[in-house]
Amino acid sequence: MNANKKIFPSDFLWGAATSAFQVEGGYKEEGKGENTADTRCAMKKRTQADNSIAADHYHKVSEDVALMKELGLKAYRFSICWSRIYPNGNDEQENEKGVAFYDHLIDELVKAKIVPIVTLLHFDIPTQLLSEYDGFASRRAIDDFDRYARFCFNHYGDRVNYWLTINEQNVMMSIKEMVGETETDPVKLVKRMQQINYHLFMANAKAILSCHELLPNALIGPAVSYPTIYPASCDPKDMFAAKTAQDIMAFSYMNIYVYGEYPAYYTNYLKVQNALPKTLEGDELILKGAKPDYLGLNWYCTNVVKAGKPESEDKESRSMGDLLHVIKNPNLDYTDWGWSYDPIGFRIALRECWDRYHLPMMITENGWSSVDVLENGQVHDQKRIDYLHDHIEQMRHAIDDGVEMIGYNTWSYIDLLSSSDGFNKRYGLVYVDREEFDAKECKRYKKDSFYYYQKVIHANGEKLTFE
Numbered sequence: 001m002n003a004n005k006k007i008f009p010s011d012f013l014w015g016a017a018t019s020a021f022q023v024e025g026g027y028k029e030e031g032k033g034e035n036t037a038d039t040r041c042a043m044k045k046r047t048q049a050d051n052s053i054a055a056d057h058y059h060k061v062s063e064d065v066a067l068m069k070e071l072g073l074k075a076y077r078f079s080i081c082w083s084r085i086y087p088n089g090n091d092e093q094e095n096e097k098g099v100a101f102y103d104h105l106i107d108e109l110v111k112a113k114i115v116p117i118v119t120l121l122h123f124d125i126p127t128q129l130l131s132e133y134d135g136f137a138s139r140r141a142i143d144d145f146d147r148y149a150r151f152c153f154n155h156y157g158d159r160v161n162y163w164l165t166i167n168e169q170n171v172m173m174s175i176k177e178m179v180g181e182t183e184t185d186p187v188k189l190v191k192r193m194q195q196i197n198y199h200l201f202m203a204n205a206k207a208i209l210s211c212h213e214l215l216p217n218a219l220i221g222p223a224v225s226y227p228t229i230y231p232a233s234c235d236p237k238d239m240f241a242a243k244t245a246q247d248i249m250a251f252s253y254m255n256i257y258v259y260g261e262y263p264a265y266y267t268n269y270l271k272v273q274n275a276l277p278k279t280l281e282g283d284e285l286i287l288k289g290a291k292p293d294y295l296g297l298n299w300y301c302t303n304v305v306k307a308g309k310p311e312s313e314d315k316e317s318r319s320m321g322d323l324l325h326v327i328k329n330p331n332l333d334y335t336d337w338g339w340s341y342d343p344i345g346f347r348i349a350l351r352e353c354w355d356r357y358h359l360p361m362m363i364t365e366n367g368w369s370s371v372d373v374l375e376n377g378q379v380h381d382q383k384r385i386d387y388l389h390d391h392i393e394q395m396r397h398a399i400d401d402g403v404e405m406i407g408y409n410t411w412s413y414i415d416l417l418s419s420s421d422g423f424n425k426r427y428g429l430v431y432v433d434r435e436e437f438d439a440k441e442c443k444r445y446k447k448d449s450f451y452y453y454q455k456v457i458h459a460n461g462e463k464l465t466f467e
């Protein structure tokens, strides 16, 4: 690549991301209703931090936006908590205080010239909808979600041009508590989860159609989790296992979002499990009519897959039934939680998605987790700096390869509650001084990665190494 070539457009969205339950706290304040994230956090509260305070963003919005401004962020990705707007998910009236909280955040962002990127659903479905009618196992949730989405478009759409429908529907399908599912019989569970999955596809599609109707100039898409999968060897069995895992876990979702139909391999996979969802006449039109304007990708790492069951002495491997298992890649470094460090895999992933869908792409999450240490007000997170450097460099290569990228949001803007692993698994550019079970005052400190990313943004990504 020609080092002097300008790669990033001047309006490239250099951003950082969070989600409501992971950062806000204030989980019972000002009329907020309970949701599935609250329930999941409560289940684990004896062993790790819960979301009652999280990073205390609910009380520190102005301070947090001021730091974003200092960092030079061009965009900030956050999620609206459905049960702050409608505490029961489908109340007649909006909860004014919840609405005002996001008004305040969005106004502060706009004042700071930071583009808001808003996710409508990030792992937090209002619990009341589960008691009332079984949540997304029922079609009623599709319309309730659409009503909530339409409220957001109408109310915030004068200031918000970038929307994301559902965060990581594919991950929600592998953690049943995220959708509030309690079925324990494995056969019934698969069937129910696949019905929920279908209704989420419909909810995504209806929200896209509503956005296009109400905000013709705005852009909307889903945010998909996309860990790239490598085969363990060139043995065709391993190649096929890797392809199948990748298709079932990520590309089937992207295909349904983009083309509005289940790929045949996915339908076959559901038939074998007797888990084909019930559909209604007219659904197809909705699914096919709701084309996303862009693809949001949450990309962290690559995984390696080998066909068949693991050998019993192989302690490092994770089994996924009899068909395949995941093994460690001897060529890569890993976080303490087993997520690999693979920037070249990032370039491969971007090229693959571009070739398949030819839709502009936004990285909605990408980041490195570690147990960071605060010493004399400083945090030396060199590995996170390396991760940012190496992944942005590979994104540049991908753009040079022809991939259309509209933004990059590192995960996360600030330390927050991990979606499954508590508070000490930190991702932020800003350190939050709290411990797992003692939230202290949640004082903010800028990590070394904050200053590094500040320089990258200032250079519009054309320079990645600094004195």
Ligand code: BG6
Residues within 6 Å of the ligand: 019, 022, 167, 168, 171, 225, 298, 365, 369, 411, 417, 418, 419, 420, 421, 425
């Ligand atoms: C994505 C989620 O799965 O990955 C985030 O959208 C999450 O909510 C992030 O925090 C990292 O995962 P974890 O489990 O380390 O928090």
